[in-house]
Amino acid sequence: MRKYTSTNALNEKMIIDSCGMAYTLGVLGGRWKPAILCRLMHGTMRYGELKKSIEGISERMLVAQLRELESDGIIERKVYPEVPPRVEYEMTQLGLTMKSVLATMSDWGNMHRSLVQLHTTETAE
Amino acid sequence: MRKYTSTNALNEKMIIDSCGMAYTLGVLGGRWKPAILCRLMHGTMRYGELKKSIEGISERMLVAQLRELESDGIIERKVYPEVPPRVEYEMTQLGLTMKSVLATMSDWGNMHRSLVQLHTTETAE
DNA sequence: CAGTATCCTGGAAGATACTG
DNA sequence: CAGTATCTTCCAGGATACTG
Numbered sequence: 001m002r003k004y005t006s007t008n009a010l011n012e013k014m015i016i017d018s019c020g021m022a023y024t025l026g027v028l029g030g031r032w033k034p035a036i037l038c039r040l041m042h043g044t045m046r047y048g049e050l051k052k053s054i055e056g057i058s059e060r061m062l063v064a065q066l067r068e069l070e071s072d073g074i075i076e077r078k079v080y081p082e083v084p085p086r087v088e089y090e091m092t093q094l095g096l097t098m099k100s101v102l103a104t105m106s107d108w109g110n111m112h113r114s115l116v117q118l119h120t121t122e123t124a125e
Numbered sequence: 126m127r128k129y130t131s132t133n134a135l136n137e138k139m140i141i142d143s144c145g146m147a148y149t150l151g152v153l154g155g156r157w158k159p160a161i162l163c164r165l166m167h168g169t170m171r172y173g174e175l176k177k178s179i180e181g182i183s184e185r186m187l188v189a190q191l192r193e194l195e196s197d198g199i200i201e202r203k204v205y206p207e208v209p210p211r212v213e214y215e216m217t218q219l220g221l222t223m224k225s226v227l228a229t230m231s232d233w234g235n236m237h238r239s240l241v242q243l244h245t246t247e248t249a250e
Numbered sequence: 251c252a253g254t255a256t257c258c259t260g261g262a263a264g265a266t267a268c269t270g
Numbered sequence: 271c272a273g274t275a276t277c278t279t280c281c282a283g284g285a286t287a288c289t290g
Contacts, residue, residue, distance in 0.1 A: 015231070017235070018160040018162075020238065023238050024230040024237070025234075030283090031283070034146040041141055058284060058285075059253065060253095063254085072237075085252060094237070094240065099141070100229060101233045102141045103139045106149070108222065109149035110145040155263095156263075157263090183263080189262095189263095209272085210271050211271075252289100254287100254289075255286100255288075257286085257287105258286105262281090262282095265277085266275100267274100269273080269275100270271105
């Protein structure tokens with residue numbers, strides 16, 4: 001943890017390797033992880049809350065993605081031995097370090113989308 | 126382009142929506158685009174150079190990904206009507222705005238990977 | 251409530267052969 | 271050199287039914 005210095009290689013030489021990117025994409029990519037991560041970035045949520053708030057996701061997928069994020073050390077799963085059962089999910093410390101990554105991607109995506117929109121309306125008619 | 130202010134929403138409220146992220150993932154995600162983008166970030170390259178430098182990619186995939194990036198306005202395809210034919214690919218202005226996104230993802234990926242490595246070697250034996 | 255267990259499908263990617 | 275054209279394979283994700 002000490003050996004890895006630059007949290008932002010942005011200002012200096014900007015070393016970009018597809019290897020690190022592939023790793024990141026494996027962790028936060030796919031159809032459902034962005035939705036899950038965005039929600040958990042705002043705070044702890046129960047399984048049922050996630051399921052309700054993410055429209056169209058199947059239980060199979062929700063569980064699978066949550067387990068992956070958990071084993072990647074991004075989120076934590078807390079089981080409360082009650083009746084009825086309660087399970088809460090929340091970001092870990094490591095998970096929270098993704099915030100800037102998610103923000104950068106979200107930000108660029110929205111910008112690019114607005115530019116395409118602009119270009120489309122320009123060209124049409 | 127003027128209406129879109131925050132290049133880094135990082136410092137302020139950090140609005141993250143999965144919609145913008147999904148868009149970004151669509152543009153730079155997948156198995157091959159990271160590799161292509163990293164190479165073109167360093168400068169113009171010919172089709173053959175890309176093919177040689179990206180180990181394992183098939184011609185079908187290389188062409189398909191290049192066409193997608195082109196239609197997304199990320200890269201430009203320049204054809205030189207010579208014999209033998211020459212085709213060069215390079216980042217557009219818009220494409221270059223992805224640099225910080227790629228760097229952030231690459232950076233975080235490498236950090237996370239080194240942490241996992243650390244954790245693994247710790248746990249093993 | 252918070253999941254498992256199966257079966258199934260569409261689209262992304264691979265392999266291979268051919269061409270302006 | 272820089273691609274197309276087909277055919278095939280693989281797997282992320284979907285649909286549905288069941289359970290501690």
